[in-house]
Amino acid sequence: MTAYGNFPGSRPRRLRTTPAMRRMVAETRLDPANLILPAFVREGIDAPVAVSAMPGVYQHTLDTLRKAAVEAVTAGVSGIMLFGVPEDAKKDARGTAGTDPDGILQLGLRAVREEVGDDLVIMSDLCLDEFTDHGHCGVLDAEGRVDNDATLERYAEMAQVQADAGAHVVGPSGMMDGQVGVVRDALDQTGYEDVSILAYTVKYTSAFYGPFREAVGSSLTGDRKTYQQDPANARESLRELALDLEEGADMVMVKPAGPYLDILAKVAESVHVPVAAYQISGEYAMIEAAAEKGWIDRDKAILESLTGIRRAGAQMILTYWATEVAQWLGGPGRS
Numbered sequence: 001m002t003a004y005g006n007f008p009g010s011r012p013r014r015l016r017t018t019p020a021m022r023r024m025v026a027e028t029r030l031d032p033a034n035l036i037l038p039a040f041v042r043e044g045i046d047a048p049v050a051v052s053a054m055p056g057v058y059q060h061t062l063d064t065l066r067k068a069a070v071e072a073v074t075a076g077v078s079g080i081m082l083f084g085v086p087e088d089a090k091k092d093a094r095g096t097a098g099t100d101p102d103g104i105l106q107l108g109l110r111a112v113r114e115e116v117g118d119d120l121v122i123m124s125d126l127c128l129d130e131f132t133d134h135g136h137c138g139v140l141d142a143e144g145r146v147d148n149d150a151t152l153e154r155y156a157e158m159a160q161v162q163a164d165a166g167a168h169v170v171g172p173s174g175m176m177d178g179q180v181g182v183v184r185d186a187l188d189q190t191g192y193e194d195v196s197i198l199a200y201t202v203k204y205t206s207a208f209y210g211p212f213r214e215a216v217g218s219s220l221t222g223d224r225k226t227y228q229q230d231p232a233n234a235r236e237s238l239r240e241l242a243l244d245l246e247e248g249a250d251m252v253m254v255k256p257a258g259p260y261l262d263i264l265a266k267v268a269e270s271v272h273v274p275v276a277a278y279q280i281s282g283e284y285a286m287i288e289a290a291a292e293k294g295w296i297d298r299d300k301a302i303l304e305s306l307t308g309i310r311r312a313g314a315q316m317i318l319t320y321w322a323t324e325v326a327q328w329l330g331g332p333g334r335s
Contacts, residue, residue: 028311030303032076032326036123036276036318041065041108042085053211054281055288057320059085065108066115068323075326079121081171081318082108084130094139095131099157103131106165113166123169123198124162126183128154137174137224146227148176155179156186163192171253173200175227181247198276199249202237202263204229208256208282237263241270249273251316256280258305261312268313277314279305284320299328 015025042049042059049059060068069080084105086097097103105124112122128151129137138151151174159170170187172179180199187195205228229236237254244252250273254264257277268275287305291298302321309317319325 028307030307030310030325030329032329033078034310034315034317035077035322035326036079036081036121036316037068037072037077037322038081038083038278038318038320039065039068039108040083040085041104041111043090043104044087051211053285054320055292056324057284060108062107062111066111069112069116069120072323072326073116073119075323076330077120077322077326078316079123079169080112081123081125082112083125084108086131091131091133093133094154095128098128098131099154099161101161101164103161105130106161109162109165109167118168121168122166123171124165124167126155126158126162126170126172127174128158129174137227138176146176148178148227151176152178152182156182159183159186159195160190160192163187163190163195167195169196169198169251171198171200173203173255175200175203175224175229177243178247180244180249184248196250197248198251198253199244200255201241201244201249201252202229202254202260202267204231204256204260206231206256206259206280206282208259208280211281211285231259234263234266238266238270241267245271245273251276253278253318254314256283257309257314257317258283261308264309264312264314274315275313276316276318277309277312278318279309279320281320303328 016022040059041062045061048061048064051057051059072080082105084103086104090097109122109124127137129135134140136146138146139154141147155172162170170183172183180197183197205225241252252267252271252273253276254260254267255278257264257279264277287301290296302325306317306319306325
C-alpha cells in the first residue's frame with residue numbers, strides 16, 4: 001500500500017494543475033470590496049496636478065474628485081479616503097484650515113457625498129499635518145515639540161466639521177495618545193453616533209512615506225519619531241491596539257502595509273473588529289519604478305502585493321491602485 005502522507009502518494013501539485021483548480025482551492029481572495037481609494041483634493045487649481053513620484057496619481061480639483069469617486073463606485077471599490085491640500089498661504093501653526101467648514105477637505109467631502117451618496121464609504125483623514133505651516137501632525141509647544149493634549153482639542157474640532165461635511169468614517173492618523181477616545185466623545189456629543197472611527201492604530205515612522213509628502217504638499221522639517229512608532233518595535237503595536245479598542249475604535253489599521261505584514265498578522269489575530277492596511281506611497285512608487293524599468297511585471301506585482309496584504313489579515317486595503325485593480329477583478333480571473 002502506498003503511504004499517502006509522503007511522496008509519491010502525496011503530490012501537492014495536483015491542486016495547482018489548472019486555473020480553475022487554483023481558483024477553487026485559493027485560501028485568500030481579493031475582491032473589489034476589499035479596496036479603498038486614497039484621494040487628494042487640492043485648493044486653487046483648475047486641472048489635476050500629477051504627483052511626480054507616484055505615476056498615475058493626481059491632486060484633484062473638486063470636479064475631477066467627483067469623477068474619481070464615480071469611477072470607484074462603478075468599479076466596485078468600497079471606500080474612498082480623502083486628504084485635503086490647502087493653499088500654502090492658508091497654513092498656520094494650528095492648522096486652522098483643517099477645521100474651516102469651507103476648507104478644501106470639507107469641500108471635497110461634500111462634493112463626494114453629493115455625487116455618490118452612500119454608494120461609497122466616504123472617509124476623511126483626521127490629522128493636522130496637511131494644514132500646519134510646520135508640517136507636524138499637531139500643535140507645537142514653546143519648545144517646538146508636539147503638544148499631545150492641545151492637539152487632541154484640535155482633533156475633536158476636526159471630527160465635528162468632517163462629520164458635518166458628510167464623512168461616514170473619520171480616520172485619526174496623528175498617533176496622539178488618547179486620540180480615539182477624544183474623537184469618539186466629540187462625535188457622540190454632537191449627534192454623530194453613527195459616524196465610525198477607523199483608527200490608525202499602528203503607524204510606523206517610515207522612509208516609505210516620501211512620495212506622500214509631495215502629494216499633500218507637506219511643509220515638514222525634522223521627523224515624527226516622537227509620536228509615530230519605531231520600526232524596531234512589535235509589542236507596542238499590541239498595546240496601541242488595546243488602547244484604541246478600549247477608546248472605541250470601530251476599525252483598526254496598520255500603516256505601512258508591506259514592510260509590516262508580521263504586525264498586520266498579529267493585529268488581525270488579536271481582534272474582532274475589521275482590520276485595514278494602507279499600502280503607502282513608497283510601496284506604490286517602488287513597483288511603478290521597477291515596472292517602468294522593465295524589471296518586473298507591473299500587473300502581477302501589484303496583485304501579488306495586495307494578495308500578500310490580504311493573506312496577512314487585512315479585510316480592507318487602502319491602495320492607490322484601488323480603482324484599476326477593481327476593474328481587473330471584475331473581469332476574468334487571473335490565476
